[in-house]
Amino acid sequence: MAVSKHTVMTMKSYQHQAENLLKNHLLADTAVPYTAIITGIVICRLIYDLTQLLSALYFNKCYSGLNRLQRIEWNNRGMSTVHAFFIAAMSLYFVYWSDLYADYQTTGAITFRNSTLSTFTLGVSVGYFIADLAMILWLYPSLGGIEYVVHHSLSGIAVAYAMFSGEGQLYTYMVLISEVTTPEINMRWFLDTVGLKRSPAYLINGIVIFLAWLVARILLFVYMFFHVYLHYDQVIQMHAFGYFLVFVVPSVLAVMNLMWFGKILMGLKKTLTKKK
Template identity: 70%
Template sequence: MRVMMPVSRKTVMAMKSYQTQAEGLVRTYLLADPVIPYTAVFSGILACKMGYDITQVISSAYSKTYATLTKIQKIEWNNRGISTIHAIFITTMSLYFVFFAELFSDRSITGLVTFRSSPLSNFALGVSVGYFIADLAMIFWLYPSLGGMEYVLHHLLSLIAVAYSMLSGEGQLYTYMVLISETTTPGINLRWYLDTAGMKRSTAYLMNGVGIFFSWLVARVLLFVYLFYHVYLHYHQVEQMHPVGLFLVFVVPAVLATMNLIWFGKILKGLKKTLAKRQ
């Protein structure tokens, strides 16, 4: 029988000391204001590489479909694993900042809402910038296998807007509102996985289509209406932004909203077609 030795007070104090030093290192270097953008972007790119490799390892071990795919299909399979991980991360952070954090609350008296930021909000945006850089690189490298010009336009607009918001600290609330739309990404990727696995006629595929319809309606249509309404209510604060930031607040969401409506029409058409086949 193995006897557990009690941890000495000296050991506990040493562990706390190391923990304090580690926390200090993170605050001083990794989360110091001047280097947050670089640390975050690098972390985002590194996370993409890790996500790609992890998806490849797990899929090779547990998915029978993965072994039958062509090389380009395997790359897209792994790439969608990256986008799913990013979507879960940035959606969680966006929902927190938009609806729960005090940082952008109207109750806060820490200045204009259009100029508020924090080390954490900057870091989360930087991770997203790293993702868009990595994903754009893969899209260009394998163009048009991973997506056509609509994907390039979407990613470029997102990259420019998110990077500007991170570096300037302007309009971060609206940036996070737009990034909530990434909540639809896991469903879109799952639909591709089901289709690739030959499950297009399954109940899971149908339920996925219904889920995409409602999530798209909320996150990529109604939420954009709320965004424009919020800009209208706070226009006296918005108009004080730098002209570049002002341009991005109006143009990027407008273009993305238009693209979302076009894609929503296609989703609705596809859902009707799927339901008609089941009658």
């Protein structure tokens, strides 16, 4: 059936209005952070519900046997896994592949460089931290103890500052690369919950966690601090609060990472001993 000229013009008019709304309001410089945060929260809710739906359809035998709190944590970990894949991939892109923060660029100090995409990406992550922290506090301590509250609070504040101010986004992305370890941690919980703690998959998962944690949460933090040292003349130009965050937040997270790494190492050693 032929489409009338009036219909085509009406569709183009709606398309033009939608593009203007996106460009002039939702993605305007002043609105990007707020749009991104709301987007992040909405996406978290959608993924939480989608995890619940897919789990009931494809993993019903395991999922139906969980109690209420376990189902909530199951869905929550599905949400955090998707966020981890997203933010880790974007962080790797900005830090290692994008030329936004490259030393050869002459667009000013790297501590002040940002773009609409880098700011929007951080906003989505802030939305996740808000949603996840709200769930942790709501069900405290079922989804995590005080260390999770501290981790999410510090991370959320640091990411939000980098998003709103445009300062220190490079170092924020370096720290966010550490989210690459989250899917493995969540998989370990899933395997344990469904009774596969003694399976080969559980052992392999433990080894992957050890290696990923060593690279992304230990060695990468060393590299970040070394990068700060090399570019200290640019870091010192930041606002006092941003300067404070660059040193304090990664330092606190690094200490927590070392503590957790010790537990991972002991757990892996215990598992390997049992296997022998």
